[in-house]
Amino acid sequence: MVDQILIAGAGPAGLSLAAYLTNANIPVCIFEAEASLPKNLRASTFHPPTLDFLEPFGASKVLIDEGLIAPTFQYRDRENGCLAEFDFDLISAETNHPFHVQCEQFKLNLHLLDWLSKQGVDDIYFNHKIKGAKQTGDEVAVIADTPNGEQSYNGNLLIGADGANSAVRQLSGINFEGFTWEDRFLVVSTAFDYKKYIQDLSFVNYYADPEQWFFLLKVPGLWRVMFPVQRDEKDADIFNAESIEKRMQWVQASSDTFEVAHKTLYNVHQRVATDYRKGRIFLIGDAAHINNPLGGMGMNGGIHDALNLAEKITDFWHNRKNASVLDLYEKQRRPIALEYVNKQSIKNKQNLEAKTPEAQGQFREFLAELMEDKQRAREYMMRVSMISSLREASEIN
Numbered sequence: 001m002v003d004q005i006l007i008a009g010a011g012p013a014g015l016s017l018a019a020y021l022t023n024a025n026i027p028v029c030i031f032e033a034e035a036s037l038p039k040n041l042r043a044s045t046f047h048p049p050t051l052d053f054l055e056p057f058g059a060s061k062v063l064i065d066e067g068l069i070a071p072t073f074q075y076r077d078r079e080n081g082c083l084a085e086f087d088f089d090l091i092s093a094e095t096n097h098p099f100h101v102q103c104e105q106f107k108l109n110l111h112l113l114d115w116l117s118k119q120g121v122d123d124i125y126f127n128h129k130i131k132g133a134k135q136t137g138d139e140v141a142v143i144a145d146t147p148n149g150e151q152s153y154n155g156n157l158l159i160g161a162d163g164a165n166s167a168v169r170q171l172s173g174i175n176f177e178g179f180t181w182e183d184r185f186l187v188v189s190t191a192f193d194y195k196k197y198i199q200d201l202s203f204v205n206y207y208a209d210p211e212q213w214f215f216l217l218k219v220p221g222l223w224r225v226m227f228p229v230q231r232d233e234k235d236a237d238i239f240n241a242e243s244i245e246k247r248m249q250w251v252q253a254s255s256d257t258f259e260v261a262h263k264t265l266y267n268v269h270q271r272v273a274t275d276y277r278k279g280r281i282f283l284i285g286d287a288a289h290i291n292n293p294l295g296g297m298g299m300n301g302g303i304h305d306a307l308n309l310a311e312k313i314t315d316f317w318h319n320r321k322n323a324s325v326l327d328l329y330e331k332q333r334r335p336i337a338l339e340y341v342n343k344q345s346i347k348n349k350q351n352l353e354a355k356t357p358e359a360q361g362q363f364r365e366f367l368a369e370l371m372e373d374k375q376r377a378r379e380y381m382m383r384v385s386m387i388s389s390l391r392e393a394s395e396i397n
């Protein structure tokens with residue numbers, strides 16, 4: 001057997017894990033189903049502790065250089081404008097990066113891949129789709145579908161970082177419990193300059209609205225607008241230029257037609273794997289948990305999984321701790337996905353879509369109280385920037 005850690009999936013979770021292990025002199029072998037790293041838009045908000053974690057691999061600097069620093073985020077409505085603005089100054093003592101960075105997630109992936117290759121990691125196999133996994137004695141073996149037919153590889157552990165439809169999870173017989181939302185999310189990107197019309201906007205803005213909530217997030221050169229769409233609306237009707245224009249005009253009326261750079265429709269789920277570990281197989285990132293994107297916790301949480309698991313593998317690999325340290329990964333990270341990320345992202349959605357005047361009033365009152373009370377606002381920011389959940393997890397033993 002080759003002494004190495006097998007990683008299925010070269011997304012932010014798999015590549016972050018590979019970077020940490022490489023820094024700790026642990027050999028990795030990465031399998032990616034696609035022919036190259038996908039350049040899709042997906043996540044764009046990096047939270048402070050994620051930037052702290054990515055610093056040793058030069059990634060925070062790249063994200064800052066190639067993205068936008070967002071020192072505040074806002075809740076708004078169309079009628080009253082800003083309901084509450086949260087400033088990361090409040091938690092500046094807790095992180096080296098007291099801000100969000102708004103940057104496309106593929107830029108992180110490209111950087112980590114480049115960083116790994118500069119460290120001499122050459123076992124990165126594209127066009128290798130994992131389709132089989134078997135544990136025997138001291139090793140785990142995988143079978144990958146490749147352009148040259150099936151290939152088999154083995155190593156000490158296999159990490160499933162292969163996304164929401166994880167083959168590793170399914171091959172391990174692990175269930176993905178939870179539900180799929182009735183509504184789907186439409187993301188439209190445009191170069192339209194919202195700042196010209198709404199001057200006090202942050203780069204991250206969540207709009208509460210009983211009729212149609214939305215978010216407005218900035219990435220370099222583009223604003224991303226996300227809307228909920230009804231399950232029974234036909235894709236062709238949703239993507240129809242006229243209907244997109246109508247939605248965009250609803251957010252901000254303009255005499256010009258909106259130029260659309262990208263439009264994507266997502267099914268949205270709240271699911272957590274019943275197990276994060278089966279023997280020598282572990283799950284991280286979307287393979288282990290998925291949630292709606294309100295609050296930007298999916299990719300961030302996946303990178304936090306990677307850090308947590310990598311620390312434990314490192315301690316075990318270098319004989320600093322015995323094998324039981326690996327059990328802690330599931331114990332620490334699964335409750336966070338269930339109790340924190342799942343609940344907070346559901347709450348975020350419910351707050352924005354609240355229909356009754358009573359529920360809308362409660363949310364606005366909650367925000368007004370936070371704006372009045374610095375200590376409560378600070379605790380809230382610690383929670384939504386995921387620092388509290390990392391600290392809570394580290395206390396579980």
Ligand SMILES: Cc1cc2nc3c(=O)[nH]c(=O)nc-3n(C[C@H](O)[C@H](O)[C@H](O)COP(=O)(O)OP(=O)(O)OC[C@H]3O[C@@H](n4cnc5c(N)ncnc54)[C@H](O)[C@@H]3O)c2cc1C
Pocket residue numbers: 008009010011012013014031032033034038042043044045046105128129130131161162163164165166167168187266284285286287293295296297298299300301302
């Ligand atoms: C609209 C939208 C906005 C979002 N915004 C945010 C945000 O602002 N902040 C945030 O934290 N999260 C956000 N997310 C979620 C975020 O995109 C995901 O949580 C993140 O991509 C998960 O990373 P991952 O590495 O676990 O999986 P992925 O990024 O899905 O990567 C998995 C990789 O595995 C590969 N793969 C799949 N199957 C196999 C196989 N059998 N063998 C080998 N390789 C395989 C895939 O090709 C892929 O490259 C958003 C998601 C959406 C849809």
